Amino acid sequence: MIEVQGLTKRFDELVAVDDVSFGVDAGQVFGLLGPNGAGKTTTLRVLATLLRADDGRATIAGHDVQREPEAVRRAIGVVNGGMGLYDRLTGREVLHYFGELYGMRRAAIERRVEELDGLLDLAGTLDKRTGAFSTGMKQKIVVARAVLHDPQVLFFDEATSGLDVMARRAVLDFSRRYPGETRAVVWSTHVMSEVEELCDRVAVLYRGRVVADDTVAGLKEAADAPDLEQAFFTLVRRSGLAQGQEVAA
16 A cells, blocks of 8 residues: 655754655555654654655555545545635535545535544534534534545544543544555554554654664564654664653553
């Protein structure tokens, strides 16, 4: 579903993404794990066609990110922890508006909204103006908006930030159920527990580079660590990228 080879993105002298490579198969939740500034969001923005890479190549669902951006956009959905809504619209109006942008017919949009209501428990959000929503209610509509067109690849970038326990659980459960024979999820976070619960495979990013890429069990075995947090710090230290910085479990 996703192939990334040697992806590099610079901002003047800063190399935000440095020769990053990984692959994501259909049916997987693939984790990008790293601290703030590791290059996770920049990587996702390149894959989502919001930024242009300086070097390297990436394909999503067989479409080249740089040469076929429109096809890539039709194949993806994006959710992050700070996406806004139009305060004067109801949740249903937001979804209809974006469904029309996706080229969906009104009846198809309404059928999909009903499906998503069952999956995300949208009760209380569809027929009220979004300006009065809690953070959790807003995020449910943001997720519904991202998957309205049934994308093959779904990107989550720190998607549970600021959510209460119930809203967070709804997003996590939906993300785990979403992958299938023609669908995959990329889950980008710094939260170890989310990665351990959700991800079939994980790329550990630090200072723009992939320092390890394996299953959670494989990462812990490689680091001879009892948990993912200990494995993360061990693998970062071994990479040599943390020189001059304190990295301790």
